Amino acid sequence: MGLAYFHADFDVSRHAFQQAAIKSGFALTEVEVSQQAGQALTVCFAEAGDPSSDRAIVHISGTHGVEGFVGSAIQLAVLDKLASKGSSARRIFVHALNPWGMKNLRKANAENVDLNRNFIFSPQKFAGAPEAYKKLNSFLNPKGSGCCEFFLARALALIAWHGMPAMRQAVAGGQYEFEEGIFFGGRQLAAESRAIIAFLQEKLKRARLVGAIDVHSGLGQYGDDTLLVDAASNAADVEVLRERFKDRVSLSLPESSVAYVTSGGLTEGLPKILDRARVLAFVQEFGTYSALKVLQAMRDENRWHHRARRAGQQLALRHSSKAQLLEVFCPADQEWRQKVVERGCSAYMGLEGLIQGVKL
Numbered sequence: 001m002g003l004a005y006f007h008a009d010f011d012v013s014r015h016a017f018q019q020a021a022i023k024s025g026f027a028l029t030e031v032e033v034s035q036q037a038g039q040a041l042t043v044c045f046a047e048a049g050d051p052s053s054d055r056a057i058v059h060i061s062g063t064h065g066v067e068g069f070v071g072s073a074i075q076l077a078v079l080d081k082l083a084s085k086g087s088s089a090r091r092i093f094v095h096a097l098n099p100w101g102m103k104n105l106r107k108a109n110a111e112n113v114d115l116n117r118n119f120i121f122s123p124q125k126f127a128g129a130p131e132a133y134k135k136l137n138s139f140l141n142p143k144g145s146g147c148c149e150f151f152l153a154r155a156l157a158l159i160a161w162h163g164m165p166a167m168r169q170a171v172a173g174g175q176y177e178f179e180e181g182i183f184f185g186g187r188q189l190a191a192e193s194r195a196i197i198a199f200l201q202e203k204l205k206r207a208r209l210v211g212a213i214d215v216h217s218g219l220g221q222y223g224d225d226t227l228l229v230d231a232a233s234n235a236a237d238v239e240v241l242r243e244r245f246k247d248r249v250s251l252s253l254p255e256s257s258v259a260y261v262t263s264g265g266l267t268e269g270l271p272k273i274l275d276r277a278r279v280l281a282f283v284q285e286f287g288t289y290s291a292l293k294v295l296q297a298m299r300d301e302n303r304w305h306h307r308a309r310r311a312g313q314q315l316a317l318r319h320s321s322k323a324q325l326l327e328v329f330c331p332a333d334q335e336w337r338q339k340v341v342e343r344g345c346s347a348y349m350g351l352e353g354l355i356q357g358v359k360l
């Protein structure tokens, strides 16, 4: 059953989301954030429930474009389940926060901005890169054609030298210097970021307790999920999430989890965006392949994308690096997909139950 929720491209996935949302009684709002070949690309917000409720749950897919096929499948499954289930909390689903990335099989948006490094609220912080990233830049973002370069041997040598947690942190924590590089957080708040901030601030004015899930993939054990909570969250919030989800919860630290400390992450930004509410937020991160395989796929696709863009090529989606990127973020394996949908639904239902039950 879960397999039917995975769709082959952005447009089909969007259509399915809108149909499912309407069927379950949600109202839709689309906000244009970019354009492609005359087509407006929008973030689609679906909302239901009493606007005056002081509790809300927010479920987000496609912050990292291509990863949206996973989050979207979960949203479709959850919407089916919710069709017959009332709630005292307000429900908001955000489909494809980065629609351009999902449509073009990229993590970043049309300006190469990694939205999950973009939620920064002081302009001067959109600058610089970790020293280690600067040193690794020519390895991470090579300019050449890519043949005969021994990616694996070079990567393993770097890991042996720096250690895996340090490497992961340096590479993936976020950088604001190399505009064509991976994990580039931008120079200012992106249109997609501004769209979700404005929508949530408008719709959740009265909310005092907000649960939020941002679905990602590509980190962790194949088929497993980790609920990553910002390491700077207050202890009581972490405790409440641990009580509900047990050891699926992990703090976003390179030493203690599959993750790292990110700058400008969306779930880290939510308490600032909704500053009058208590926010219980996590990234639901699904493991796929090894960190090196995922990094290699990102690096190859990023290189291909910028080369094709400079050359004005139109058929960028047909390149093998796109297929490889899709596979490392949304494996075709049916068992993996089935499990993801089940775990995605259980996280949503668990958080909704928690939000309804916590005393304010």
Ligand SMILES: [Zn+2]
Pocket: 064, 067, 116, 215, 216, 217
């Ligand atoms: Zn992601």
